[in-house]
Structure formats: C-alpha cells, structure tokens
Amino acid sequence: MGKDELKQLSKNDLVRLVLSMQERLEALERKVARGRKDSSTSSKPPSSDIVKPPKARPTKGKKRKIGGQPGHERHEQTPIPPEDVDSHHEYSLVVCPCCNGSLRGSRREPRMRQQVDLVGRSVRVVERVFFASWCAHCRSHYYPELPSGLASGYFAPRMKALVAYFKGACHMTYSTIQKFLADVYRIPVSTGHLTNVVLDVGVALGVPYEELLAVLPDAPVLNVDETGHKDSGKKYWTWCFRAPDYAVFKIHPSRGACVLKEVLGEAFGGVLGADYYSAYRSYMGDDVLVQFCMAHLIRDVRYLTTLPDKVTKNYGRRVLEALKALFKIHHRREKMSPAHFLVRMEKAKEHLIKKALGAPPRKEAQNLAKRFKDHAASYFRFITMPGVEPTNNAAEQVIRHVVIDRRITQGTRGANGRRWSERIWTTMATCAAQGRSAFQLICQAIEAHVHGAAPPSLLPA
Numbered sequence: 001m002g003k004d005e006l007k008q009l010s011k012n013d014l015v016r017l018v019l020s021m022q023e024r025l026e027a028l029e030r031k032v033a034r035g036r037k038d039s040s041t042s043s044k045p046p047s048s049d050i051v052k053p054p055k056a057r058p059t060k061g062k063k064r065k066i067g068g069q070p071g072h073e074r075h076e077q078t079p080i081p082p083e084d085v086d087s088h089h090e091y092s093l094v095v096c097p098c099c100n101g102s103l104r105g106s107r108r109e110p111r112m113r114q115q116v117d118l119v120g121r122s123v124r125v126v127e128r129v130f131f132a133s134w135c136a137h138c139r140s141h142y143y144p145e146l147p148s149g150l151a152s153g154y155f156a157p158r159m160k161a162l163v164a165y166f167k168g169a170c171h172m173t174y175s176t177i178q179k180f181l182a183d184v185y186r187i188p189v190s191t192g193h194l195t196n197v198v199l200d201v202g203v204a205l206g207v208p209y210e211e212l213l214a215v216l217p218d219a220p221v222l223n224v225d226e227t228g229h230k231d232s233g234k235k236y237w238t239w240c241f242r243a244p245d246y247a248v249f250k251i252h253p254s255r256g257a258c259v260l261k262e263v264l265g266e267a268f269g270g271v272l273g274a275d276y277y278s279a280y281r282s283y284m285g286d287d288v289l290v291q292f293c294m295a296h297l298i299r300d301v302r303y304l305t306t307l308p309d310k311v312t313k314n315y316g317r318r319v320l321e322a323l324k325a326l327f328k329i330h331h332r333r334e335k336m337s338p339a340h341f342l343v344r345m346e347k348a349k350e351h352l353i354k355k356a357l358g359a360p361p362r363k364e365a366q367n368l369a370k371r372f373k374d375h376a377a378s379y380f381r382f383i384t385m386p387g388v389e390p391t392n393n394a395a396e397q398v399i400r401h402v403v404i405d406r407r408i409t410q411g412t413r414g415a416n417g418r419r420w421s422e423r424i425w426t427t428m429a430t431c432a433a434q435g436r437s438a439f440q441l442i443c444q445a446i447e448a449h450v451h452g453a454a455p456p457s458l459l460p461a
C-alpha cells in the first residue's frame with residue numbers, strides 16, 4: 001500500500017490495519033522461534049543438535065549390490081611378503097595319523113598359513129608351513145594339523161579384538177580399518193574379511209549381552225532413551241536402557257511402548273527415567289513409576305519465555321523461577337539434614353506445581369499446565385526415591401556414541417549387523433560404567449569363543 005492510499009484511510013481502518021500487521025508479525029516471530037528450537041529451548045534431545053537433517057540422495061540408475069560386483073575379479077588375500085614375517089614354523093608328520101606306520105616325504109605343495117597377532121603391544125606375523133607326507137600302506141597323503149591350543153584364522157583373537165575395537169569404539173569404516181592396517185602395519189586384508197571378523201566378535205559377545213538384557217526387568221532404576229537407526233535404508237530405533245553400572249542397547253523396528261513391554265515386561269517394577277515422549281506415557285499406565293526428565297521440562301519452559309506473546313512469556317518466566325528455586329535447594333542438599341531437605345523440597349515443589357497449574361488461556365501455556373495436571377508426581381520422584389536422578393542425562397550420555405556412529409558409518413546391513421551393533425555398544429558403555437577395559441573384555445570373549453570356554457560376564461559385581 002502506497003503513502004497516498006494510507007493518507008486516505010479512516011482512523012478505524014488504520015487501527016484494523018495495524019492490528020492485522022501485528023498479528024502477522026507475531027506469527028512470523030513464532031515461526032522464527034520454532035526454527036531456532038534446539039536442545040536448550042525445547043524437548044528435543046541434546047543429541048539432535050549434532051545431527052543434521054539427512055540429505056536427499058539422488059538415485060542414479062540401479063543401486064549396486066553389496067560385495068563383489070559382476071565382472072570383477074575375486075579378491076584373494078594377498079600374502080604378507082617374507083620381510084614382514086616375524087616368525088616362521090614348519091610342521092611335518094613323523095608317523096601316519098591313520099595306521100601309525102612310517103611316512104615318506106611328498107612333493108605335493110605344502111600348505112602355508114599366515115596369521116597376524118597382537119602380542120603385548122606389537123603386531124606380529126606368524127607363518128606356518130605344513131608339509132605333506134605319503135603313507136605307502138594307506139596309499140594316502142597326509143598333512144599335519146595345527147597344534148592344539150592355537151587359534152586358526154588369518155587374524156588371531158587379540159587382532160580380531162583390535163579390529164572390533166576400531167569398528168565399534170572408534171567408529172572406523174571397514175575401508176578405513178583396511179587403510180590403517182595396510183599403511184601402518186603393512187598387513188593386507190580385504191574388507192570382506194574384516195566384515196567377517198567383526199560379525200564373529202558379535203557372536204562371541206552374545207552371551208554377555210543376553211545376560212545383561214535378562215536382568216533389565218529387575219533393575220531398581222533405569223534411564224531410557226531412543227534414537228533413529230538405519231539398516232539397509234530401512235528405519236529402525238536404537239533403544240538405550242541405562243542403569244548406574246551398565247547399559248543395554250536394543251535395535252528395534254518400533255519406537256512404541258511395545259519395545260518397553262518386550263524388554264522390561266508388562267509392568268516394570270523399578271523407576272523408569274525418561275523424557276516426555278508418548279511411548280513412556282503409554283507404557284506407564286497405572287502401574288509403572290516414571291521420572292520425567294527435568295532438564296527437558298526446563299527447556300520446554302524456557303521455550304515459552306522466547307515466545308512473542310507477553311502473557312505466555314510471563315507465565316513461562318514464573319514457572320522458570322519456581323524451577324530455579326527448587327534446584328537451588330536440590331544443589332545444596334549436602335548442606336542440610338535429610339529431614340530439612342525434604343521439607344524444603346516439598347515446599348518448593350508445591351510452589352512450582354501451583355505456578356505451573358496457573359496457566360493463562362494460551363495454547364502453549366495450557367499444554368504445560370496439562371502435564372502437571374496429569375503427571376505432576378512423575379516429575380518429582382527424585383525427591384523421595386533414592387537412586388532416581390531428576391534428569392535423563394545418564395541415558396543421553398551413552399546414546400551419543402550411537403548418534404556419532406550413525407553419522408559416520410551409515411548404519412547396518414541386515415540382522416547380523418544389528419546384533420553386532422547392539423552387543424558392541426552394550427560392551428563399550430558397560431565397561432566404561434564399570435571402569436573396565438572394553439578391549440580386554442572383547443579379547444576374553446573371543447578367546448572363550450575359540451576354545452569353547454565360559455565367556456566373560458558384563459553383569460555388575
């Protein structure tokens with residue numbers, strides 16, 4: 001509208017014009033505030049700050065299949081050259097393994113096995129040559145067996161553990177591990193072999209993982225969180241169940257309450273720490289005790305204080321003040337007697353609930369008030385229940401590893417890959433929580449798997 005046109009408007013029209021412009025401005029401000037939402041002003045998990053929206057990938061022609069491409073030469077394992085071999089052993093049979101008779105040497109090609117091992121802190125290459133012998137009595141060729149107690153395979157158990165550690169703890173891709181081993185240690189290896197090593201380690205970690213999964217329903221307190229996972233382009237969810245001294249990851253196609261029922265049983269007997277996500281609300285029903293995350297609540301309240309509407313903003317400020325007062329007392333817990341602490345916390349809690357319930361007739365404010373109307377008790381269990389934390393930080397901390405892994409490795413391909421991920425993440429987080437070496441545990445698990453011995457346990461002592 002031009003200047004001259006404006007001059008011709010009546011006072012009434014001008015007022016209406018200003019009002020409609022104000023409305024548009026507020027709508028725009030709201031839109032901007034929404035766009036700025038991050039973990040500090042909303043219930044979005046802190047992990048979402050480091051995750052960029054996925055880029056749309058242009059699909060050019062047919063997708064390639066995983067593994068060898070048609071027309072490509074098969075990748076044979078390149079042998080390690082003699083100058084890189086650290087020790088050489090030759091094996092020949094003395095007597096026939098079948099009839100115990102004497103043997104003659106044979107011109108038949110000997111069998112050569114190279115093995116890479118991690119001995120102490122060094123990589124060593126062992127070469128074993130097995131010579132053929134001829135038994136005239138049995139009319140047969142025989143080769144010596146690998147001496148008992150030695151593990152077969154190109155990579156010895158500790159070397160397998162190293163590869164698993166690179167993949168699981170360092171987020172390295174198979175081709176990065178391949179590059180590292182070739183460049184630093186001059187160890188040639190195919191990515192296909194590395195894939196098999198990692199899946200083997202996943203199998204070796206099966207029992208320790210299942211043991212932890214089985215004790216989850218009996219945990220007195222668990223913090224739970226979930227984040228997206230990709231498997232061959234399909235959407236899955238990685239759930240994280242965190243106790244003080246262990247963590248269990250579970251990859252599941254669902255983000256719903258059914259996963260909680262499957263893992264924790266129909267009604268979990270402990271206290272469940274979680275954000276205000278609907279699956280937890282639907283699972284809690286009447287029987288399950290929940291502690292909703294106070295950090296998420298504070299972010300949501302802080303978000304209200306960034307809105308353009310004055311009434312909502314002031315309501316947000318009142319609730320935020322009451323929250324701050326509550327946590328001021330909580331932080332000074334050590335300086336008070338338990339009884340005094342409880343009295344003061346109860347008072348601060350009642351004050352906060354009163355402020356939260358006194359919401360103005362605005363949509364955002366009413367939403368927050370409804371949470372207190374429906375679930376006030378589930379925000380304050382930490383006050384009276386020992387071991388219950390006011391925030392869901394414990395779960396969010398360990399799930400961050402998974403979020404980083406997703407960005408770097410592009411997810412998994414198939415059920416075996418998902419099992420591997422669940423087990424290695426569980427091993428890493430649990431060993432960290434218990435102050436143990438994850439690498440040593442992986443070594444023990446593979447050794448036990450190779451020799452058919454009892455695997456190490458991840459259960460808390």
Ligand SMILES: [Zn+2]
Nearest residue numbers: 096099135138
């Ligand atoms: Zn014989």
